[in-house]
Amino acid sequence: MTVAGDKQAAAVAGAPPAPRWRTALLFASLVVGNFLVILDVSILNVALPDVRSDLSATTAELPWTVDSYTVVFAGLLLASGSIADRLGPRRVYRTSMVLFALLSVVCAVAPNATGLIAGRALLGASAAGLVPASLALLAALYPEPAKRSKAVGTWAALSSIGFVAGPVIGGALVDLGGWRLVFLVNPLIVLLALLPTRGLSGHRPKSYKKIDWAGLVLSIVGLAALTFGLIDAGSEGWGRALPLGAIALGLAAFVALAFVERRAEAPVLPPKLLALSRVKADLVAGAMASFIFYGALFGLTLWMIRDRGFTPLEAGVAFLPMTLPSCVLPLIAGRSVAKFGAPKVILAGLGASLVAGIGLVALGDDPAYPLLVVFEILLTIGGTMVVPAATADMAAAAPPELAATGQGAQSASRQAGVALGVAVLGTVTSLHVIGLVITVAAVGSLLVIVALRSRAAKVAVA
Numbered sequence: 001m002t003v004a005g006d007k008q009a010a011a012v013a014g015a016p017p018a019p020r021w022r023t024a025l026l027f028a029s030l031v032v033g034n035f036l037v038i039l040d041v042s043i044l045n046v047a048l049p050d051v052r053s054d055l056s057a058t059t060a061e062l063p064w065t066v067d068s069y070t071v072v073f074a075g076l077l078l079a080s081g082s083i084a085d086r087l088g089p090r091r092v093y094r095t096s097m098v099l100f101a102l103l104s105v106v107c108a109v110a111p112n113a114t115g116l117i118a119g120r121a122l123l124g125a126s127a128a129g130l131v132p133a134s135l136a137l138l139a140a141l142y143p144e145p146a147k148r149s150k151a152v153g154t155w156a157a158l159s160s161i162g163f164v165a166g167p168v169i170g171g172a173l174v175d176l177g178g179w180r181l182v183f184l185v186n187p188l189i190v191l192l193a194l195l196p197t198r199g200l201s202g203h204r205p206k207s208y209k210k211i212d213w214a215g216l217v218l219s220i221v222g223l224a225a226l227t228f229g230l231i232d233a234g235s236e237g238w239g240r241a242l243p244l245g246a247i248a249l250g251l252a253a254f255v256a257l258a259f260v261e262r263r264a265e266a267p268v269l270p271p272k273l274l275a276l277s278r279v280k281a282d283l284v285a286g287a288m289a290s291f292i293f294y295g296a297l298f299g300l301t302l303w304m305i306r307d308r309g310f311t312p313l314e315a316g317v318a319f320l321p322m323t324l325p326s327c328v329l330p331l332i333a334g335r336s337v338a339k340f341g342a343p344k345v346i347l348a349g350l351g352a353s354l355v356a357g358i359g360l361v362a363l364g365d366d367p368a369y370p371l372l373v374v375f376e377i378l379l380t381i382g383g384t385m386v387v388p389a390a391t392a393d394m395a396a397a398a399p400p401e402l403a404a405t406g407q408g409a410q411s412a413s414r415q416a417g418v419a420l421g422v423a424v425l426g427t428v429t430s431l432h433v434i435g436l437v438i439t440v441a442a443v444g445s446l447l448v449i450v451a452l453r454s455r456a457a458k459v460a461v462a
Contacts, residue, residue: 037162068124071227074224080133081405089134096127105187106122131407149334149335151334152395218254225253277455279409282397283410286387292441295438296421300434302426322379325381330384342390342392354442354446363375
């Protein structure tokens with residue numbers, strides 16, 4: 001094995017294994033962190049009418065009680081990965097868990113919409129600290145590649161339940177005690193999950209290098225501005241200066257970041273990480289799988305409501321073939337990666353998305369629902385197989401000292417893909433065009449990934 005992550009696995013192979021119950025308990029604490037992150041993306045949606053009436057929120061303020069969390073979360077993912085590699089992922093994870101609990105209380109006691117928006121933004125910052133650190137800790141907890149792949153698949157599957165369960169849990173809590181109760185359950189969950197985390201790997205770098213402040217600021221500005229612009233364009237339309245200016249600012253920040261990182265002593269996005277073709281292939285896979293899956297989910301929902309006359313409830317039920325399997329398929333993805341390898345799983349998943357795109361183009365704008373379900377399932381297979389496979393492969397592709405940075409970049413690429421997919425496919429009015437966009441995205445992704453994987457294989461042989 002020539003990959004740094006797999007070398008690390010071999011190095012610890014002789015260490016005595018931890019008791020299975022202890023490993024399972026530590027794994028559960030890592031799942032809970034990501035579960036909370038995903039849960040809080042969707043749990044507030046059903047509480048918005050209650051928020052509006054209780055806080056007298058305006059039409060302009062209400063969406064940002066949800067989106068402020070997403071924008072800040074996406075903006076800080078890359079920076080938080082770099083910080084976790086610098087300070088140690090366990091310290092960052094535990095600190096972020098405590099902050100998540102405290103800031104949930106801040107949100108619960110918000111006196112007005114402005115206070116809730118600010119609280120949600122800070123909550124997004126603490127959430128950003130959880131994801132890259134938890135994945136770095138997961139890689140350390142399961143150093144053997146096959147077990148690690150299965151663990152990442154299980155982690156993704158259990159975490160995905162938060163996406164599906166969010167509206168259900170949120171609705172039940174609102175009925176029980178109002179929207180503030182949505183946030184007050186978080187501290188209780190954090191308390192239970194925090195207790196076993198002292199047993200996680202406490203590895204820290206032996207020396208601290210100068211902080212790359214310019215890189216941190218540029219990465220935050222770039223990701224936050226790009227996410228804000230795409231969300232605003234997707235919801236309010238592209239023909240305005242605000243989203244276009246935000247997207248231009250984000251792209252300019254990334255161009256500046258590329259120049260700054262070449263000269264930084266300890267870059268937030270190390271060029272040596274991006275020089276690895278295997279890493280770049282995983283970033284492309286995660287971004288494009290998220291673009292296709294979440295863009296299709298959003299675009300097809302709008303098409304059903306707008307063009308087919310479905311009610312929101314009917315549209316939600318119609319998409320159960322997409323949402324429910326997403327809680328199970330990552331488990332299969334993890335085991336498939338362990339058996340067949342990440343590249344084959346990634347290519348198979350994007351191939352399923354390609355078939356779904358071609359099928360949607362062929363269906364026309366008045367398809368029979370059973371046929372639509374077939375392509376919904378294919379889209380779900382594509383999205384929920386590729387992302388866990390790319391995440392598991394990143395744990396092996398990134399050098400051990402950049403484990404959290406690699407996972408931060410992977411998470412940031414996925415969030416950018418989600419925002420771009422929603423912005424692009426949310427403005428499409430035809431099922432035929434939705435299918436065409438998915439087809440082009442899948443073909444382009446497959447070509448790029450095959451080329452990068454081929455280059456990585458040549459380097460490994462050399």
